[in-house]
Amino acid sequence: MAQNSATYKSFVILGNNDSLSPWIIDALAKQPGVTTLIILSRSTLSSASSKPLPSPAKLVQADYDNHDSLVQILKEHATDVVISTVGQTVITDTQKKAASAAKEAGVKLFFPPEYGVVTYRLGGKGQGFMSEKDEFSDESDLIELPYARVFTGIWLRWIPWLTGLDANGKINILKGKGDTPISTTAEEDISGFIAYVCTNLSPSELANARFRLEGERLTAKQIASRLNKPVEYVDIIHGEASEVRTTVATECEHGAGSTGWNHDLNGDNDPNGPEGAGSGNRFWKGHVWKKIEDVLQL
Numbered sequence: 001m002a003q004n005s006a007t008y009k010s011f012v013i014l015g016n017n018d019s020l021s022p023w024i025i026d027a028l029a030k031q032p033g034v035t036t037l038i039i040l041s042r043s044t045l046s047s048a049s050s051k052p053l054p055s056p057a058k059l060v061q062a063d064y065d066n067h068d069s070l071v072q073i074l075k076e077h078a079t080d081v082v083i084s085t086v087g088q089t090v091i092t093d094t095q096k097k098a099a100s101a102a103k104e105a106g107v108k109l110f111f112p113p114e115y116g117v118v119t120y121r122l123g124g125k126g127q128g129f130m131s132e133k134d135e136f137s138d139e140s141d142l143i144e145l146p147y148a149r150v151f152t153g154i155w156l157r158w159i160p161w162l163t164g165l166d167a168n169g170k171i172n173i174l175k176g177k178g179d180t181p182i183s184t185t186a187e188e189d190i191s192g193f194i195a196y197v198c199t200n201l202s203p204s205e206l207a208n209a210r211f212r213l214e215g216e217r218l219t220a221k222q223i224a225s226r227l228n229k230p231v232e233y234v235d236i237i238h239g240e241a242s243e244v245r246t247t248v249a250t251e252c253e254h255g256a257g258s259t260g261w262n263h264d265l266n267g268d269n270d271p272n273g274p275e276g277a278g279s280g281n282r283f284w285k286g287h288v289w290k291k292i293e294d295v296l297q298l
Helices: 021-030 067-076 088-105 131-142 156-163 187-200 220-227 242-256 279-283
Strands: 010-014 036-041 057-061 081-084 109-111 148-151 171-174 182-185 209-212 216-218 231-234
Touching: 010 021, 010 088, 021 036, 021 057, 021 187, 067 088, 081 088, 088 131, 109 148, 148 187, 156 171, 156 182, 156 220, 156 242, 171 220, 171 242, 182 187, 187 279, 209 279, 216 220
Parallel strands: 010 036, 010 081, 036 057, 081 109, 148 209, 171 231
Antiparallel strands: 182 216
C-alpha cells in the first residue's frame, strides 16, 4: 500500500506500561502510512520508556484530569485514532475522561481496551465480570464517538497463567472439565491486526465494529497435549491470584472463552456467521495466525 493511502495516519496510544501496548507500538511503527504515533503516559519516566521507541513513536506526558490539556494534545497531533491500553481498574475513570477529550478533539475512532473475552452485551456496571467494558461502549454511543471493539480470547502468552502451568509445571484443569474450546490469539497478531485494519479498512467498516479474532481454538486438554505437559485435575487453579485464575478458567469452561460467545444466548454464535469465533480474521487477508508452539517455548 502506498504510504499516502492509509485510512488513518495519526495515532495516540493511552498507556505505555501495559503488557500489550509495546506490541501495538511496534506494529503501528512498522505499518505503511502511519505518520504520527504518540504514546501518552502520566510520567515520561515509566518503565516502558527505558527502551528506545521505534520511529515515529514519541512519548508525551499527559494529565488525564486536565481535560483542556488532553484535548490540546490530541488536536496538536491531528489525532485520527486513539487506542486505549489502560487497565481494568481505571476504565470507569481515566478512559471516560480520555473519550470525552477525544470527542472534543475530533478523533475519528477509539479502541477501548477489550483485547480479551467477549464483553458485548455483558451488561452495565455491576452486572458481571468486566461489565464496565460494555458500559463504556454505551457511553461512547451517547457522545457519538466511533469505536471498534477487538475480542481476542486468551492471549497465547497468558496460557501458563490461565492453566497454572507457571505455578507447578502442569496444565491444571478443573475437575470434570477440559473439553470446552477456548479462543487464543498471540499478542503480535492482536496488535498487527489493529494496525492493519486502521490503515486498510474504510471508516465505515471500522466505526462501531466488533472484531472477533481467533488465532487458534484449543481445549485445555489439547493445550496439555500440544505443549507436552502433564495434566492435573483440580478444584482451583494454582498460583498467585488463584481466585482470579479460577474465575477465568471457570468462565472459559462454561464457553465464554470463545470469541463467538453470545451472552444473550448463553452460547456460541453461528461459527460461520458474521459474529462467529474468528470472524474478524477475514479482514486481514493473507495473514498466517500464530499457533501455540510459535510463542510458547516451554
